[in-house]
Amino acid sequence: MGNPGLRLDMKKSVPFAIVAAALAAVAFLPRFASAYSVVFCSSVIMYAALSLSYAMFSGPTGYVSLATAAFFGVGIYTSAFFGKSLPLPALMIAGGVFSSVIAFAVGAITLRLRGVYFTIFTFGLVELLKHFVLWTETTFAGTRGRTVASFGSVTVFYCMLALLTALLLAAFLLRRSRVGKALSAIGESEDAAAHIGINTTAVKLLAFSLSSFAMGAAGAVMATRWAYIDPGIAFNSLMSFMPALMAIFGGTDRLLGPVAGAIVFAALEEQLITRFPSLYMIIFGAIMIAAILFMPSGVTGLIRRRPAKRKEDVPVGDS
Amino acid sequence: MKKHALALLLALLLLLAPALSAGCAPDGGDGETSPTPDEAGQTPAGSVEGAAEKDKIVIGGVRSQSGVYALFDETAFGPIYRMWAGEVNADGGIYVEEYGKKLPVELIIYDDKSEMDTMTRLYEKLILEDKVDLLLPPVSTAALFAAAQIANQHDYLLIGAEGAAVSIKENIESYPGFFCTLNFSDTQVPALTEVLTEGGIESAFIVYIEDLHGMEYSQAAVPAFEAAGIEIKGNVSVPPDIGDMTPIINSAKNSGAQAFLMFAYPDQNFLAVSQAKELGYNPDVFFIGSGGSFDSCKLALGGDEGVEGIMTWGAWNEKSSDAAAEFAERFREFNAGDDTVFADWWGHLPYYVSVQVLQQAIERAGTLDNKVLREYIAENKFDTVMGEAWFENHMLAAECYLGNVGQWQNGVYEVIDVGGNRTAEPVIPKSAWK
């Protein structure tokens, strides 16, 4: 057949099919794998979802957001408040909606900041929410922590898997959409993007709140596994750093990069922490350094190197 | 093909992930078949497994060996469970009747980095994959609450160590397998109030850390003090990362309160002590919370002289009883040569009681079945380093403790409770800082 369009579509659908098949295979995990691997995979999927949603916004725009823990925490508190009266999928959506609303409000005032300034602002948001929740809890509720209803590890697993699937699809569609193209344009040069008529604020705001939806939803699901939470646990800045690290490690310019980064990171950590509890940080740190030095464009950069398209396409080191 | 390499790699990784997680399991076919299908459903592993092949008791715990709570594993419960396991194994193990022999103890300890998701996940790993016979508790109140729930879901027994607080009493009915051996504000605050009243203290300035621990002690102390006629001159909360206590010390000084009480963690407590010294603030009673009962606090506060006169929660010492003296001696021997391990004159005795209770319950009930053990523990008395010990509503009975308040005197941690547990008279007012 001489129809190039169809050929192209078929070619494109191959990786699509592979990923779909992998996800479907993972869905049967509770049937054939051990009970613990279901628990472990929920954690891996949590990291994958967080780093993927991080990369959805930060990847193309170059805005490094450390607000992941803030939105994750909002989801956690959603479950703490409503966990006893709502089913898990409803909690998931509620957590996502609350996160998006907050992200929208925060984004509206902060997205004019650039570079590290934006990063610091988002980091501050985590601490601010932590202390705000702590203050309201101690002042009005006379408590510090809350117990969270439990739904069982298999339910948690399927909810997380559904979330990841939806997120992969959303991220895929976003990259293809006009908004996605506009985000990349912003990453290359925000001023130029504005010049050619892109409403940069609206585009950034949309992507920022969209990406925070998944973070909140993930928080709402995972909280049910933790049984007890307090502001320090819910708003833990490690949950901002880890997904960012995983995404950069995996490579943010590929759709599946963050997912690969999350899987490699989480599996590596699990092995080290259970086998070498007193040495795991040294080994983990050393592997991280070596990995960056020997594969600077992330895990996915190993597969196919393509010329990086960045705003500052200037060599840094000549001496 | 190259184009799809990434997707293929990812698919591979996704499928490999469970295998990676299971890599630690001793045998390949983990969890697929349980050796003896058991009508009782999810009984903890080990209780019914073939008696012939059972050659050790596996005890697992998730402990904070790095991160903010690492201090507690290093100095509090950590040295105790290691010492206990060493002693048990030197003795040939614990006799379990259902297997008809002594079984040595094997510890599996994972590090949770002081982080919640890792902690809960690794407990599931211990239970589901490593199929441990018994669990050791995690570090910190929040972690203990969460672990109690997980243990409960799988019908495991969990005897708490560091953390947990009086507020867990509200939920205690929902955790039939959870027990707590450490003493808290409900026994300690009344004991402190008695000591203060006896010493003629009429006014107090309270500083507490803004978390469950600090709030609980502050909320218990204020009404107790007022009822005893001690005037509260201040009740101030501080954040965990406070960097300068000067304004607080100064206002305590200006308030003229006779007693200064700091209900916080080692970082804040030690800062309060050193700044009080620098600013020449020497009230009649200087009280600090957690960390003050560790021998290691001398490292932070300038030796025997540096801690002289400071009061803290506790309490026991070598004069409390012969069993306590003998325990302290064994502890010293076991840890000789390790310069990171120090005695804790608050928790070490109750922590050791928790493992003794576990051991005696196994020996007397003759089983490793956690459900049987928890019934046994709830209903019986045990012979421990604290003397006879038993649980009332899952908490160690108040009468069991060898003391609740201590004071450093000439480098020795003395129990100063009013009554029979006292090992030395309290020094009120305390001498000047050196």
Next chain:
Amino acid sequence: MLLTVLNVVVGGLIMGGIYALISMGLSMQYGVARILNVSHGEFIMLGAFFTWALHTAAGINPLLCVAICAPPIFLLGFALHRTIYKRLRDVTRVSGLFEGNAMLVSFGLMFVIKNIALMRWGSSPKGYSFMAYSVEFGGAVFSANRLLVLAFAVCVSAAFYVFLNRSRLGKAIRAASQDAQAAALFGIKINRVMAICFGIGALLAGIAGVLLSMIYQINTAMGMNYTIIAIIVVVLGGLGSIPGSLIGGFALGLIGSVVAYIEPSLQLVAYYVIIMALLLVRPKGILGR
């Protein structure tokens, strides 16, 4: 009233001096070498622990430790840049990518240094007392060691400022921070300058650690908190601006002191509110370009 003001202001200046000192090094590393060094706090921890070890084991005066600890920590920083970051610069030619990767590498370094310290010193707090008496002026009472730390922080900052503005190397550093490409064209050995800058950043952190050990109990997990404060101060003052770090540090210290006087538990919240507010008004920090 006047007494209260004096108390609050001097208390704020003391914290500010510490903040300024810990953030200058970070500002330097980011401003010139483009490395947001997340392991900055670990160098502070190393300085503090070396001092504690030297003081308690050999009775060496902590002030002397500034001179003893400085060269090895500088060399450590210098060597790290020469080995790891230099290679990273060679393999990543794109500056946006370099910054992200450099941050990842410093995360790795943080884990490694922290773990080594944990293995060596454990996690219980350590401390010693040095000049633990009070000084009174104008009726207000202050700890002598804190005043000493303030004086020292100001001296180190001033010396550093003079070094940057007067010395040949300092001028080269400033040139490199403004435009590395152009500086290279003028014959400045960029790689060497960057390694020196990274070393100086580590050195300033080490000195801050020495000073902090005089007034605080220290532990092996202390680094991260200081890293975060340093990043905040650097952003507040303007990235890469040394005077900005000074002003930012003192501003943060003073604000913290005022808030702590009113409501201690809101101190940290106040920091973030102020920074967020400032960033909205001046998105590039107080002295940002």
